[in-house]
Amino acid sequence: xxxxxxxxxxxxxxxxxxxxxxxxxxxxxxxxxxxxxxxxxxxxxxxxxxxxxxxxxxxxxxxxxxxxxxxxxxxxxxxxxxxxxxxxxxxxxxxxxxxxxxxxxxxxxxxxxxxxxxxxxxxxxxx
Amino acid sequence: xxxxxxxxxxxxxxxxxxxxxxxxxxxxxxxxxxxxxxxxxxxxxxxxxxxxxxxxxxxxxxxxxxxxxxxxxxxxxxxxxxxxxxxxxxxxxxxxxxxxxxxxxxxxxxxxxxxxxxxxxxxxxxxxxxxxxxxxxxxxxxxxxxxxxxxxxxxxxxxxxxxxxxxxxxxxxxxxxxxxxxxxxxxxxxxxxxxxxxxxxxxxxxxxxxxxxxxxxxxxxxxxxxxxxxxxxxxxxxxxxxxxxxxxxxxxxxxxxxxxxxxxxxxxxxxxxxxxxxxxxxxxxxxxxxxxxxxxxxxxxxxxxxxxxxxxxxxxxxxxxxxxxxxxxxxxxxxxxxxxxxxxxxxxxxxxxxxxxxxxxxxxxxxxxxxxxxxxxxxxxxxxxxxxxxxxxxxxxxxxxxxxxxxxxxxxxxxxxxxxxxxxxxxxxxxxxxxxxxxxxxxxxxxxxxxxxxxxxxxxxxxxxxxxxxxxxxxxxxxxxxxxxxxxxxxxxxxxxxxxxxxxxxxxxxxxxxxxxxxxxxxxxxxxxxxxxxxxxxxxxxxxxxxxxxxxxxxxxxxxxxxxxxxxxx
Numbered sequence: 001x002x003x004x005x006x007x008x009x010x011x012x013x014x015x016x017x018x019x020x021x022x023x024x025x026x027x028x029x030x031x032x033x034x035x036x037x038x039x040x041x042x043x044x045x046x047x048x049x050x051x052x053x054x055x056x057x058x059x060x061x062x063x064x065x066x067x068x069x070x071x072x073x074x075x076x077x078x079x080x081x082x083x084x085x086x087x088x089x090x091x092x093x094x095x096x097x098x099x100x101x102x103x104x105x106x107x108x109x110x111x112x113x114x115x116x117x118x119x120x121x122x123x124x125x126x127x
Numbered sequence: 128x129x130x131x132x133x134x135x136x137x138x139x140x141x142x143x144x145x146x147x148x149x150x151x152x153x154x155x156x157x158x159x160x161x162x163x164x165x166x167x168x169x170x171x172x173x174x175x176x177x178x179x180x181x182x183x184x185x186x187x188x189x190x191x192x193x194x195x196x197x198x199x200x201x202x203x204x205x206x207x208x209x210x211x212x213x214x215x216x217x218x219x220x221x222x223x224x225x226x227x228x229x230x231x232x233x234x235x236x237x238x239x240x241x242x243x244x245x246x247x248x249x250x251x252x253x254x255x256x257x258x259x260x261x262x263x264x265x266x267x268x269x270x271x272x273x274x275x276x277x278x279x280x281x282x283x284x285x286x287x288x289x290x291x292x293x294x295x296x297x298x299x300x301x302x303x304x305x306x307x308x309x310x311x312x313x314x315x316x317x318x319x320x321x322x323x324x325x326x327x328x329x330x331x332x333x334x335x336x337x338x339x340x341x342x343x344x345x346x347x348x349x350x351x352x353x354x355x356x357x358x359x360x361x362x363x364x365x366x367x368x369x370x371x372x373x374x375x376x377x378x379x380x381x382x383x384x385x386x387x388x389x390x391x392x393x394x395x396x397x398x399x400x401x402x403x404x405x406x407x408x409x410x411x412x413x414x415x416x417x418x419x420x421x422x423x424x425x426x427x428x429x430x431x432x433x434x435x436x437x438x439x440x441x442x443x444x445x446x447x448x449x450x451x452x453x454x455x456x457x458x459x460x461x462x463x464x465x466x467x468x469x470x471x472x473x474x475x476x477x478x479x480x481x482x483x484x485x486x487x488x489x490x491x492x493x494x495x496x497x498x499x500x501x502x503x504x505x506x507x508x509x510x511x512x513x514x515x516x517x518x519x520x521x522x523x524x525x526x527x528x529x530x531x532x533x534x535x536x537x538x539x540x541x542x543x544x545x546x547x548x549x550x551x552x553x554x555x556x557x558x559x560x561x562x563x564x565x566x567x568x569x570x571x572x573x574x575x576x577x578x579x580x581x582x583x584x585x586x587x588x589x590x591x592x593x594x595x596x597x598x599x600x601x602x603x604x605x606x607x608x609x610x611x612x613x614x615x616x617x618x619x620x621x622x623x624x625x626x627x628x629x630x631x632x633x634x635x636x637x638x639x640x641x642x643x644x645x646x647x648x649x650x651x652x653x654x655x656x657x658x659x660x661x662x663x664x665x666x667x668x669x670x671x672x673x674x675x676x677x678x679x680x681x682x683x684x685x686x687x688x689x690x691x692x693x694x695x696x697x
Contacts, residue, residue: 046214046266046284056208056291061349063291079671082599082680 197286198307198314199336201300203345204378204555210300210314213289216269216282217262222255224279231277235260238271262305263287288314290390292345295352298384298403299343299502299553302393310393313341313553316501341553342378347371350671352383354664359385362646362660368404369641369668370532374540374629376561377549380637380676404642407504409529413607413657414468415627416525421465421473421580422542423488424480426573432580433696435460436475444517449474465580466588468606474520482519491568492538492548494530499550508534525607532640535627539638543581543629546574578603579690582632586687592658593628596666599680600673601687604628604639604665606657611645621645626661630669631678633686641665
């Protein structure tokens with residue numbers, strides 16, 4: 001009875017021992033992976049900071065203006081002048097509705113062969 | 128024969144087997160207990176010893192966290208980066224781990240030939256745990272040094288401050304030293320405020336810091352800076368500076384002063400004359416001061432726009448006679464005094480107000496104290512405390528008192544925004560925040576009268592050259608041409624020129640002050656008077672920046688007519 005128990009205990013401890021060792025190695029592996037990832041993130045953050053700085057330089061008005069000046073002739077561009085600005089509010093109002101009834105009357109009288117201008121010219125004594 | 132106990136040999140007593148075994152077990156138990164106690168004591172002692180160790184995190188006296196600490200990025204008002212941190216490798220050595228110093232020296236010098244051999248040798252010899260060799264190197268050099276494979280030579284990633292705008296905003300940003308601490312400008316102010324605290328707490332690591340947003344608009348800043356640099360060649364001036372302020376919120380939109388320096392190379396900041404002329408330079412600002420004098424007199428009620436003053440003759444003070452530069456020598460109304468920039472007229476206006484009242488008004492406008500501002504580079508203005516009659520007379524037209532151009536732009540803002548003094552700031556400030564800080568220094572009616580006068584000067588007076596360039600943007604401004612003091616007397620050949628303006632005058636938004644030191648006649652130009660340099664520079668600046676600031680041109684005569692005060696008799 002006690003012998004069987006001992007055998008079981010020995011087996012259990014061997015299994016647990018190997019389990020603990022496997023766990024240890026797994027953890028060590030994970031830790032080294034983590035360290036590698038941290039180093040990678042660190043270097044990528046470094047690269048990112050340099051790229052961001054690059055982007056900031058390229059976005060500076062002081063960097064863009066010389067480029068614009070260099071290509072001013074080829075692109076035919078000049079700085080905007082005051083008179084080139086406009087706004088919708090500056091547009092003149094639409095003229096009042098055309099007088100459709102008067103136009104119709106005029107066309108009808110022309111169709112009938114009567115040109116109202118003749119009457120005016122006659123009254124003015126031109127014709 | 129006596130029998131004594133000594134004569135007997137000890138009695139031989141034999142213990143039983145059981146007893147012997149019992150004793151032996153007890154002895155063994157004691158040994159085992161002793162061994163266990165010793166074992167635990169050793170482990171415990173080692174634990175205590177480990178607990179006692181203070182880890183040395185400092186690098187040559189500076190905490191490691193402080194060196195790797197980052198600073199928050201600085202953005203302009205549109206979110207464009209003005210200062211960012213970049214990660215750079217720095218080379219250090221651990222001399223106690225170096226096996227062959229000579230080999231290390233010769234190998235290192237193949238990659239870094241600028242390091243002196245003897246310096247490197249002395250640096251690598253010894254038992255130190257940490258010495259810097261060279262800081263802030265490029266990743267390419269890091270790669271090459273790592274390839275050498277010298278034991279005890281390592282890299283540490285540091286944060287280095289980088290200013291993508293180079294010179295353009297140098298006087299605003301200031302600079303940082305190699306340990307990433309602010310040594311000038313807003314960088315220094317930020318350290319004093321909160322970054323130093325964050326770094327102390329060890330929180331300033333990684334890129335998680337909230338960016339700091341400034342009130343500067345880099346586009347406007349670029350234009351102003353370019354115009355200032357241009358002035359050095361166009362007018363052969365020794366220096367030029369300009370500042371633009373939002374008159375309602377007090378936000379500084381642009382601030383440039385040349386000669387300047389490259390904040391990426393802090394040693395250039397030590398070059399002579401590259402100080403911030405807007406905040407740390409105090410000057411006699413000449414006729415631009417007439418705006419302030421007349422504003423004070425009108426506000427006191429002693430003078431109205433309809434008053435007339437005798438400007439026929441110069442005013443005598445003992446041996447001195449103060450006369451007008453281009454004198455009309457007749458009786459002048461207040462708008463005429465301003466328009467023709469009459470010294471005599473301005474003195475009369477000041478006298479009508481009283482010199483004590485005038486002096487008190489200067490205090491009210493904050494002209495005799497330091498402007499409350501973030502930049503550490505500030506200078507106290509020089510304004511006589513109890514001016515004599517002649518001193519008060521010269522002060523009225525801007526001589527005999529020295530203030531910074533920043534004082535002038537703040538005063539211009541108060542005059543144009545309806546009479547509220549608002550301290551300038553480099554940080555964002557909303558209109559509501561600004562309004563809660565307003566201090567009323569002028570009546571709204573005075574502000575209205577002054578806006579009319581300033582616009583009038585642009586239409587008919589010394590500001591007409593500016594108006595010609597920036598037509599449509601309704602600039603109102605005053606020129607100032609001050610002769611520089613040389614060996615105690617005013618020089619006739621060396622001027623300090625100023626232009627103080629506000630635009631657009633019908634609904635004022637921005638105040639602008641431009642100063643030029645010792646300008647010469649422009650090629651093909653007509654004179655050294657302020658209108659020909661500071662005035663035209665202001666015109667060019669406004670012409671370029673007004674569209675960026677959302678000010679649309681308007682050529683309508685009605686706007687100018689609407690600015691004429693109703694009580695003015697013409």
